[in-house]
Amino acid sequence: MNKLQTLKRPGLPGWLILTASVLLVLVCLFPFWWMVLSSVKTLRELYTVPPIWWPAAPTWENYRTVLFESNIPRYFLNSIIISVGSTALALVLAIFASYGFARFNFKGKPLLQSFVLVGQLLPTAAIIVPLFVTLRVLNLVNTYWGLILVYMIITLPLSVWMLTSYFKNIPVELEEAAIIDGASRLECLFRITLPLSLPGLASVMVYAFVTTWNEFIFALCFATDSSVKTLPIGLAEFSTEFNTDWGAVMAASVVMTLPIAILFLSMQRLFVGGLTAGATKG
Amino acid sequence: MQKQSTGYLFVLPALMVLGMLIAYPVAYTGLLSVTDNAGNYVGLDNFRRVLSARATPTAFWNTLWWVFGSIVFQVILGVLTAILLNQNFRGRAVVRSVTLVPWVVPGIVAATTWAWMLHTEFGIINYMLTGPGLIDEPVGWLTNGSTVLPVMIAINIWKMFPFVAIMVLAGLQSISNDLYEAARIDGASFWEEVRYVMLPQVRTVIVAVTLLLVIWALNHITIIYAITRGGPANRTLITPIQIFRTAFESVQFGQAAALSVMFFAVAIVVVFIYIRTLASNPEETR
Numbered sequence: 001m002n003k004l005q006t007l008k009r010p011g012l013p014g015w016l017i018l019t020a021s022v023l024l025v026l027v028c029l030f031p032f033w034w035m036v037l038s039s040v041k042t043l044r045e046l047y048t049v050p051p052i053w054w055p056a057a058p059t060w061e062n063y064r065t066v067l068f069e070s071n072i073p074r075y076f077l078n079s080i081i082i083s084v085g086s087t088a089l090a091l092v093l094a095i096f097a098s099y100g101f102a103r104f105n106f107k108g109k110p111l112l113q114s115f116v117l118v119g120q121l122l123p124t125a126a127i128i129v130p131l132f133v134t135l136r137v138l139n140l141v142n143t144y145w146g147l148i149l150v151y152m153i154i155t156l157p158l159s160v161w162m163l164t165s166y167f168k169n170i171p172v173e174l175e176e177a178a179i180i181d182g183a184s185r186l187e188c189l190f191r192i193t194l195p196l197s198l199p200g201l202a203s204v205m206v207y208a209f210v211t212t213w214n215e216f217i218f219a220l221c222f223a224t225d226s227s228v229k230t231l232p233i234g235l236a237e238f239s240t241e242f243n244t245d246w247g248a249v250m251a252a253s254v255v256m257t258l259p260i261a262i263l264f265l266s267m268q269r270l271f272v273g274g275l276t277a278g279a280t281k282g
Numbered sequence: 283m284q285k286q287s288t289g290y291l292f293v294l295p296a297l298m299v300l301g302m303l304i305a306y307p308v309a310y311t312g313l314l315s316v317t318d319n320a321g322n323y324v325g326l327d328n329f330r331r332v333l334s335a336r337a338t339p340t341a342f343w344n345t346l347w348w349v350f351g352s353i354v355f356q357v358i359l360g361v362l363t364a365i366l367l368n369q370n371f372r373g374r375a376v377v378r379s380v381t382l383v384p385w386v387v388p389g390i391v392a393a394t395t396w397a398w399m400l401h402t403e404f405g406i407i408n409y410m411l412t413g414p415g416l417i418d419e420p421v422g423w424l425t426n427g428s429t430v431l432p433v434m435i436a437i438n439i440w441k442m443f444p445f446v447a448i449m450v451l452a453g454l455q456s457i458s459n460d461l462y463e464a465a466r467i468d469g470a471s472f473w474e475e476v477r478y479v480m481l482p483q484v485r486t487v488i489v490a491v492t493l494l495l496v497i498w499a500l501n502h503i504t505i506i507y508a509i510t511r512g513g514p515a516n517r518t519l520i521t522p523i524q525i526f527r528t529a530f531e532s533v534q535f536g537q538a539a540a541l542s543v544m545f546f547a548v549a550i551v552v553v554f555i556y557i558r559t560l561a562s563n564p565e566e567t568r
Contacts, residue, residue, distance in 0.1 A: 010472040011369055020366050021377050027440070028383050034406055035395045051409050097296035104289025112293060119304050120494075123549050124501045125522030126542035129529045130307035130314060153303050156296060185288060214388035216504040221530060232390040236508055246398050253391045264386045268379055 032257070039063070039250040046247050062251035066238075071226055072252055075234035078223075079213060081144055082230060086151035087208040090159050093152070094204060098163035099189050103172065113164075119157035127153075128221050135222060142225040150218050155208040162207070166200030167193060206267045210260055231256045311546070314539035328540035337516055337524055338541075344431060345520040348506075349499045351435040352442070356495055357488060359439065360446020364484075365476060367447065368454045378451075385444040389504035396437050397509050400424055424509060427517045434506050434518055441505065442495065449491050453484035493556055500549060521545050 012020075038046060040058040066072050101113055131150060132141070140146030174196075175188040183191070194201070216232040223229050229237075235252050238245075318324050332338055367378050384392065399406050400423040408420040423433045461479050470478065503522045506512065512519035512527065525545065529538035 010466070010470065010475060012366070012472060014371075017366065017369055017371050021371070021373070024363060024366070025377060025380050028380050028444070031392070031395045031399060032383065032387070034399055035391075038398065047404050049404065049409070050413070051404065051406050093296040093299060097293045100289045100292025104286050104292070106286045106289040109289070112297060116296070116300060119300055120497070122304060122308075123497070123522065123542075123545060125503065125525045126546040126549075127304070127307040127311060128526065129535050129538050129542060130310035131303070132529075133310065133314070133535075134302075134307060149299070150303065152299050156300060160296060210386060214390070216388075216390050216508070217526070220507075221526075232388060232504075235390050235394060246401075246404075249394055250398065253394055257387055257391050260386060260388065261383075264382070265379065268382070 035250050035253050035257075038247060039254050041247055043245075043247060062245075062247040063255075065245070065248045066251045066255060070234075070238065070248075070252075071229070072231070072234050072238075072255065074226065075229050075231045076255070078144075078228055079230040082147050082151070082228075083209050083212045085144060086148040086155060086212045087205055089148060090152060090155040090208045091201065091205060093156060094159035094163050095189070095194070095201075097160050098167050099193065101160070101164045102167035103175070116157050116160050119153055120161075122153070124154070124217060128217070131218075132221055141222055142228050144228060146222050147219060147228065147230070150222060151212045151215065154215065154218075155211055159204045159208060162204055163197070163200055166197050170196050202267060206263060210264065213260060308546075311539045311542050314536055315543045316536075316540075318536050319534070324536070328536045329544070332528075332537050332541050332544075337519060340516050341519045341521045341524040344516075344518065345500070345522075347431060348435060348438075348520050349496060351432070352438045352499050353492060353495045355435075355439045356443045356446050357492060359443040360491075361450050361481075361484075361488065363443065363447035364450035364454055365480065367451050368480075378448075381444045381447055383444070384441050385448075389441065389502060390508050392437065392441055393505045393508035396440075396505075397424065400433065425514055427514060430510060430514065430517050434509070437505050437509075438499065438502075442498065446488075446491050446495070449487055450484050453487035454480055457483045493553065496552065496556075497549075 037053075037055065039062050040060070041052065041055045042057070042059050042061065045052050045055050097116070101109065135141045135146045135150070138146075140149065170193055174192050178188050178192055179185075213230075214232065215230075216236070219230045219233050220236075223233065235249070235256060238249050238252050315328055316323060316325060318327070363381060367374060367381070400408075402408065402420055402422040402425065405420075405423075407423070408417075411417045412420060421429060423429050457479065461483070462475065465475050465479050500522060503520065503526070506518050506520060507523055507526070510518045512523045521541065522545070525538050525541050528534050528541060
């Protein structure tokens with residue numbers, strides 16, 4: 001063992017790592033830097049050739065336009081309601097379904113599990129039309145509930161997948177002992193399994209929230225009234241409504257990105273851990 | 283464990299919701315595809331009309347370009363990034379977090395920001411390229427028919443390669459140290475280690491991720507729709523956008539459904555072939 005440890009592990013040369021890292025960071029971050037910079041430029045500075053790298057007098061004018069003279073605040077509220085609602089619903093449904101898949105063996109389980117995954121494989125464009133008709137029949141077009149329900153299609157499958165593999169990694173012996181002591185299945189789930197899977201739950205929550213917050217096409221089809229429109233739609237409208245006002249568009253982009261950036265950066269470790277665990281252990 | 287039927291009760295609510303939202307609409311698409319807007323049965327009329335539309339073959343080829351162009355580069359860049367992030371160096375955690383940013387950011391934000399950067403007159407990209415003389419004069423990236431699709435593909439690559447990187451990185455980090463040690467005893471260089479240890483070990487991850495990327499490339503039409511809506515002159519029209527426009531702009535639900543059925547069938551066949559080739563490959567069945 002000692003001898004092996006003395007063998008030096010070959011690696012990339014330092015200069016290559018440095019160059020590649022700098023390039024990677026630049027490629028990933030430059031658009032956001034440019035977005036923030038553009039959002040504090042005055043109209044005149046935005047439309048200057050050559051572009052100005054650092055605004056002489058940063059202005060809040062664009063943010064004032066977005067926050068007080070547009071529908072963006074209302075859309076922000078709609079986005080919060082819809083994302084929180086669909087995250088909560090997906091979490092509840094996924095907890096029960098994953099527990100069922102992880103702890104029981106029943107007839108048709110592989111089939112049902114693959115049915116859940118099919119949702120992830122389905123081309124969404126192919127079911128927009130019938131979904132629209134379904135929602136219209138249920139009177140759910142242009143309601144919060146309509147979008148919250150529809151978002152189950154995109155959040156539930158991966159949530160069930162991630163949580164099932166998480167539950168499977170929790171030793172079943174803990175629950176068996178509790179059952180011998182007379183605990184019911186639900187007590188096992190809520191008293192033993194769930195408290196032990198908080199990181200898994202957190203990653204599912206972040207995933208569901210981020211996905212629904214960012215979703216564009218369903219929102220475009222099923223929320224056509226400004227009382228339920230979400231931020232992505234608001235942003236898209238903004239760039240046509242104020243075709244030339246790129247400063248306001250960039251400010252709205254910053255407003256929309258901030259919650260996601262904060263949520264993601266604070267939960268990053270949990271989220272990435274949960275996601276990759278689901279993928280590699282499946 | 284006893285009373286296995288209890289399992290059904292646990293999975294039932296989720297399955298009911300998914301059944302209502304997936305199984306029913308899929309069946310309903312089939313029905314819509316053979317009826318007109320008034321609900322009368324019209325046989326294969328919708329299919330005939332869609333297939334004879336000039337936009338359909340254009341959209342089909344654009345979709346192929348969009349999917350393959352995106353995926354090839356997403357996988358290559360993603361794997362290279364994963365290999366880089368698998369190295370030990372100071373600041374690795376920061377670089378890793380930063381790499382994820384394009385993936386997490388809302389698609390619509392990425393679309394508008396890139397659209398602004400690619401602005402013909404005031405965009406930073408044209409400035410950066412004309413400055414050092416890489417191009418002679420500003421290019422209308424989003425209005426020029428020959429550049430617009432490659433540009434869309436580039437944005438999509440930028441948006442999704444971090445996902446490949448993070449999945450492959452997880453695979454790389456779960457490789458047992460024994461394999462590296464064996465390679466080192468044999469005196470393997472770094473690139474030999476990449477080729478004979480890392481890549482074979484993460485093949486399954488790459489294969490699974492590629493399948494997801496194909497499906498996402500077909501699903502995530504946000505970037506194209508938000509920037510060009512399929513234009514100019516249908517140069518970026520891909521089939522999902524054609525479905526969307528047929529349904530909600532021309533209000534031809536029957537034709538949109540017929541197109542959906544064909545799109546769905548092709549997607550299923552591709553996925554099926556992909557999974558079958560995997561299953562028949564003895565290396566993958568471990």
